[in-house]
Amino acid sequence: STENALVLTWTTGYDFKDNKDMDSLIKALDDITMVMIPKCEEQYNRVIGIYGKPSFLTRYWAPLTLLYFGGNVAVKYVSRQQDNIKIWMNEAVETAQDFAIHWLWEPMLKVWDTIRMKDQQLALLSKEGLRSDMESLERMVAEFGRDHYHFTEEQVAQLSSQVREGDLSSVLKAYEEAIKSPVKNALRGDLIRTLLIQVQKTKVDVDLAMAALDKLLKSNELNFAFLAVAPSMILMWAVGAWIKGTWQKRTGVQVGKLGTPMRDSLREVERVLNQADTRSKDKSGNGLKLSCEQQGLVLCEVHLLRTYAQRLPQRNCIREKFIEDLRELENPNYNLEQRFRTIQRMARTWGFLTASQRL
Secondary structure, three states: OHHHHHHHHHHHOOOOOOHHHHHHHHHHHHHHHHHHHHHHHHHHHHHHHHHOOOOHHHHHHHHHHHHHHHHHHHHHHHHHOHHHHHHHHHHHHHHHHHHHHHHHHHHHHHHHHHHOOOOOOOOOOOHHHHHHHHHHHHHHHHHHHHHHHOOOHHHHHHHHHHHHOOOOHHHHHHHHHHOOOHHHHHHHOOHHHHHHHHHHHHHHHHHHHHHHHHHHHHHOHHHHHHHHHHHHHHHHHHHHHHHHHHHHHHHOHHHHHHHHHHHHHHHHHHHHHHOOOOOOEOOOOOOEOOOHHHHHHHHHHHHHHHHHHOOOOOHHHHHHHHHHHHHHHHOOOOOHHHHHHHHHHHHHHOHHHOOOOOO
16 A cells, blocks of 8 residues: 555655545555456447447449449450451451551651652653654644645644644644634535544643643642651640640559649749738738739739649549639738648649649
């Protein structure tokens, strides 16, 4: 008893001189440790069992049931469609290969050949064909001039030069005379001959038009080559950009890129707060306030920060928490000290606002 009294005196700071008081205290402590604490633990465990976290089976019985039946259906379907699935996979691989070869690789090779002037297949008419048709027309008109008008060689040479310039006035005059008696001149005259010369002239005109079109095509051959490869390249760029954006959102790279403009805007806010007039206080005199112009500048920078915040990820309520900080930063009821504390909290909380860190 004496030892217990000394221990209690040392631990509690009270001097237990009466043994009865000491015995009652020891009995009370025994009741607390042996009866009340176990009862509290039992009651606590009972409350936790009723209102605490349910068991794994209770939490996930519905997904497990769906997974069981859905898995059975999926396994049966896959087992029945094994051959079709293999065919689909092979067709998907072949489609991807054909797309890469016929719509990416080969058009790019054609562009390269066009730049190096290797591919000269884009032509509607050859130069030799046009020259042969023109020479044939000149010979036909020259023979007609010798037979019909009895031209000399000098006149025939002049007539050939007129034909090269597209002038068939001599043939047309003979045609106008022959058409006055079409039946007679068709049988015994030069009507059919003049008609055939005009047919040849029409052919030459068509060849000249085709040559002009051919020249236009050749001058735009590189454009056509790029147009052939542009749709597939745009499609690949869109798919790559989507994959890159998804990856950056998951890894936080995009947020890291947003850190620089966000830091600049936050720096401007802090500059405006530092430039506040130290004599301007609120009505209660509790802290410094911003002027209307300074408050407007803060609102502009906070608006930029809110625009950048739309690109923050939504996981773990990152975007919502960041916008809450912005609301505190633009709140006119906050004094300068409170806003500075908000900026300090943002710098501590958001890693992308620190140049050496990333979300």
